[in-house]
Amino acid sequence: MSTVAAAGYPRAWRKPPFFRNRTLKWALVAGAVVYLLLALASVEVNWARLSEGAGRAARLFSGFLTPDFVSRWGDIWQGLIESLTMTVTSTVAGILLSVPIALGAARNLAPWWLYGICRGIIALARVFQEIIIAIFFVAMVGFGPFAGFLTLSLSTIGFLAKLLADDIEEADPSQVEAVRATGASWWQTVDYAIASQVMPRLIGLSAYRFDINFRESAVVGIVGAGGIGATLNTALDRYEFDSAAAILLIIIGIVMLCEYGSGLIRKRIQ
Amino acid sequence: MAVLTDASGAPRGWRLRTGKDSLWRWFGWFVLVALTVFCWRVMTQDTIWMFVQDAPTQAADIFGRMVPPRWDYANRLWWPLWDTINIATLGTIIALFLAVPLAFLAARNTTPSVMFVRPVALFIIVASRSINALIWGLLLVAVLGPGVLAGIIAIALRAIGFIGKLLYEAIEEIDERQVEAIRATGASGAQVIAYGIVPQILPALATIAVFRWDINIRESTVLGLVGAGGLGLALEASLNTLAWPQVTVILLMILATVLLSEWVTAKVRRAII
């Protein structure tokens, strides 16, 4: 049934707005404008410092075009080794510890008290930024890559165990039931019904996490937890921009390799 | 009729993998274990195990100094908190303006040149992603000096890679038939993007942006450790003076901020879907 006048059709049309409530829409727009004005005003730009900075930025840029791998090679190599070894060991340790914690944090597998504890551990590991955790570990075990290892292992657990536990909770219950119905023990059920569903994701996520851990290993060095971050910090303190550029290019290169590798791994397990 | 005995007449067994396959897998595991042990030894060659054994005592000591928290210190944190939120928000906005065109240049189906433009766009995205916001912060403080500006640019530089990568993947997954239909009406290139592509990627873009803002809040809280403004500056100052009760208050404020941003993110995501 037509709802338009018989005389003709409307000649004007407007798209129905996204915000049905007009006052809400204008309130949000006004709020956003006010916020932006206040925020931009609070950013103090020291123009004198900025023009000095332009000179330094130019030196940094030229540093990228002629990166210096040679003069500080000893320090760079040392930092790189620390970062790489830290990445490998913490990723492995993180995976090994994540699996039992994830099993304990899955509502369909664990008793309620274990579920609480494991979810608590996961939340704790995720709540603070890695660098804050690194500061504490350095205070506890001293400077050096061991503190970085502990930091990255903890944050790996926070990352992997949570995603794994969520995955396990979403595993197809009919498969679990079927295996359990054969009389299998708890461990066998996990092995046959759950592991096969969850394993491909675990491998893929571990490859991803390796990449992230390498990037983080470059960061924790700033607070003394070892790795190439410390070398970078020193180079920048000395305004040795061409060495700094070399370090950054190495980081980018290794991250690209990690990404390529994890892409290959994910393709092979799909 | 299934074969139940093998060539020599013995009963045929079942194994998940053939002999050769198994051998490769064992070799692979061996290499992995060996590599890990090697890395462990190299990494810990300078570790002073006495310190490590001392860790529990140290931990107890630190936590003892951290309580009771110095609550009145919170009053000096409101301005740094405001700075932190601005660093995250303004940084995300700047990143969005740059990452959206970049994603269009990097997606196989919208790039003007697969041979030249796309690899450059992809490289920019990888370079941005490879370097954490804190490292960008380090760089920018060395160039621009300490302050909120360095923080905003640092956050933006890292976010460009995050947003760009996820967005270009979304662009590559659109339904091309909708685009084809718009092209068939005689629409110009810009109209094809506006009517055919943008409506399809808008939900993904909103989700990505809001996720990144959430992560940026976390990152912004610690950027001050390298001098780039916000709560991190207070943290740095308190750590340098070993004022542990203040550190506790800062950490609690960081915790509250992160929880708040997660709540906001969840609300916005529900509104998008």
Add this chain to the structure above:
Amino acid sequence: MLRIEGLVKKYRTGDAALRGVDLEVGKGEVIGLIGPSGAGKSTLIRCVNRLVEPSGGRIFLGDEELTAMSGGALRRARRRIGMIFQEYALVERLTVMENVLSGRLGYVGFWASYFRRFPPEDVERAFATLDRVGLIDHVDKRADALSGGQRQRVGIARALVQSPELLLIDEPTASLDPKTSRQVMRLLLELCQERGLAAIVNIHDVMLAQMFLPRIVGLRAGEVVYDGPADGLTPEVLTRIYGEEDWSKTGPQEDAEDRHPATPMPRVDEIAAEAP
């Protein structure tokens, strides 16, 4: 008014989708295009408005040579050709009205279309067309909220609103149930008669084609093997077109009415893995 001469389409892999097709469609003439899968029917109609680039041959729309155009001239020529797609190809997240008005994109500038400021004549035409196809009560609904048959009619309205001279219709009934298929075919025929439109209808259901379309062109392996009236489709002719396949089984496919193309959305673990 449409003249196709020696149309050839070869892919880089060496496959030849079209091997020299000659076809003429008069003003207001509606023809059906039948043939087995892979015969090149879809490729043929996509070559006409150059959504697919021909490898050789020429196509004339009236006096203009479509195959010689590019850029603005091609876009203006496309305005004269309305295309209706097998899976509707509506922009799912836009409303019915926006989808119909998008047929006028070739006539309005970018900023006008961006702000949805179409000329009053266009809006009036859109409403009139929606009323004609029976969807005037759904103007502001999102396209993905409609059923398959309704979405197909929005697609038809979009093509009509262009005020075209020629319609290219690609398997309009492939995703519809038998009853809706007949309704859509009837609607298309009526519309073409009312507006004096020529049309090429790519259709796989031979019985439906014979029921509605006066002239049929049979395509096989990229070549025209039959071009004549619908009642000329004897069993021998059909065997020539479809080969030894049982052409009596070319009936409507399963009802896939409410299939929606999925909106791209980054998966949560991709996002989680990206952090920090």
